[in-house]
Amino acid sequence: MAVLHFQQSGSGANILLIHGLFGSLENLNMVAKGLSDSYCVTNVDVRNHGGSFHENTMDYPSLAQDIIDTLDHLNINSTAILGHSMGGKIAMQVALDFPQRIEKLIVADISPIAYPPHHNQIIAGLLSIDIANINSRKMADQQLANYVEDSGVRQFLLRNIAKNSDGSGLKFKCNLPFIAHCYPQIVKGYQGDKKFNKATLFIKGGNSDYITNEHQARILQLFPQSKAKVIQGAGHWLHAEKTVAFNKIVKDFLQ
16 A cells, blocks of 8 residues: 655545646645635645655556555545646546545646657756755756756756755655656556546646647546636646636635
8 A cells, every 4th residue: 555645734525636747745735725724635745756655657547546545544435636737637547547436526737638748858957967966956956957948947846856854965855767767657648438427627727738629529528527617827837826716716616
């Protein structure tokens, strides 16, 4: 049984949150905070991320089983589930494989399809950081800038760097070699033909191209009860860019 690192807050009906690639449960804290006045929120680190265990496979059925193992550990028989980006793919897999465990499904800015690999430059940049010989995130940022131009993206990625437990030097919290090795699994779409026949909400950033009209047929095939909301003026990081709007949409759907 593989239990993920988690944090819980609030009380009431259950909802579980799953972050995206190179993230951690901290990324969804603003969502957890917004929900914890009405719900028992469980926020997890995906394997090879944050405080969770490291394993050199990241196919979606395995990632979904990690969620179920964690729910079993917490004695949660059924829950709503929300996932962003890669976390949305995991949430969809959980709902399709274990529909009896999921009350409602919320997917933030991702479709159940295969995407072209577009993180290769990021992965190369992170692997290029000489973590053994630097002593600050600023030095890491200077090295990463050779590969990743956007300073906001770099700041997000560099949250994966932490001090060693003995205070000497820095380390990556995520397992970079395993994530790099598993990246072809991460970009895959859902492989099966199961259906999740319960209420499902896709939330799209108006400025993001992760969910397109071409994906609609596949979404409705797998999630016949699904509807969509668009947050105008938001990109792929819609929950961080438009937190109030995002949390209101989530709460309205859950109620």
